[in-house]
Amino acid sequence: MRVLLVDDHAIFRQGLRALLETKDSNVEVIGEAEDGLEALALTAKKAPDLVVMDIYMPKLSGLQATKQIRERFPKTKIIILSSYADKVYVKEALKFGALGFVIKDAVFEELKVALNAVKNNKIYLSPGLLEPIVTHYMESPPVSKALKAYNNLTIREREIFKLFSHNCSRKKIAQSLQISPKTVDTHRFNIMQKLNINSETEIIEFAKILKQENS
Known part of the structure; x- marks a missing residue:
């Protein structure tokens, strides 16, 4: 070895x-x-x-x-x-x-x-x-299905998820993270696949669920 x-x-x-x-x-x-x-x-x-x-x-x-x-x-x-x-x-x-x-x-x-x-x-x-x-x-409470799905996101995907959940536009996210809008689109697609959601509106709703579970 x-x-x-x-x-x-x-x-x-x-x-x-x-x-x-x-x-x-x-x-x-x-x-x-x-x-x-x-x-x-x-x-x-x-x-x-x-x-x-x-x-x-x-x-x-x-x-x-x-x-x-x-x-x-x-x-x-x-x-x-x-x-x-x-x-x-x-x-x-x-x-x-x-x-x-x-x-x-x-x-x-x-x-x-x-x-x-x-x-x-x-x-x-x-x-x-x-x-x-x-x-x-x-002693830890059971992990919810939503949290399990969120934990599968990469660090970059979590950053973009958070920005989308604050209603940031695709262009604003690209500028904020210094990446191209096309890259944002790729991450958004992966986020939706992993979280089993279909729109940016559902990203906001998903974020609300996570916030309730952690409160």
Whole structure:
């Protein structure tokens, strides 16, 4: 397995490399990056099988780097290795496409388990993360059909949806987002398909439903 290490502390990266590249290991560390931007560049250049990524780094955070890597290089898998165990970070990491989240103070054996799990397209979370996530899931209200559909929109589609819901014209949206009116039309078509609606008027009504559910 060809692995890229991403952390802004060189000593930590060196220690992690030494732990991963043992004689009986099938891991080859093909590069190291100290921030999210460098991680993107090295992923494009070296096409690693897996990236082990910290969260807090200069220039571009690990979460944003994860999102961009997964969008641009979907075959590259990602494990977040961080000292931040808040469920918000875990949720965002999984949302952006990470398959694993391991706490930095975990024993090395746990990271090896995570690597094997992710290699086989399985999700791995440190045991200490599971209880608050399960509790949060059990206490959360059921997600409505409308919200499920809305969550399938891309970030750009949500921006355009919001502008349409405020009765902005096609031309005004294009100017506001610095895109062409034709691009707005394409996004509008995709939005309507995903939300199963047929007009801009229905976009406004759909927005009202979402607002009521979140109030």
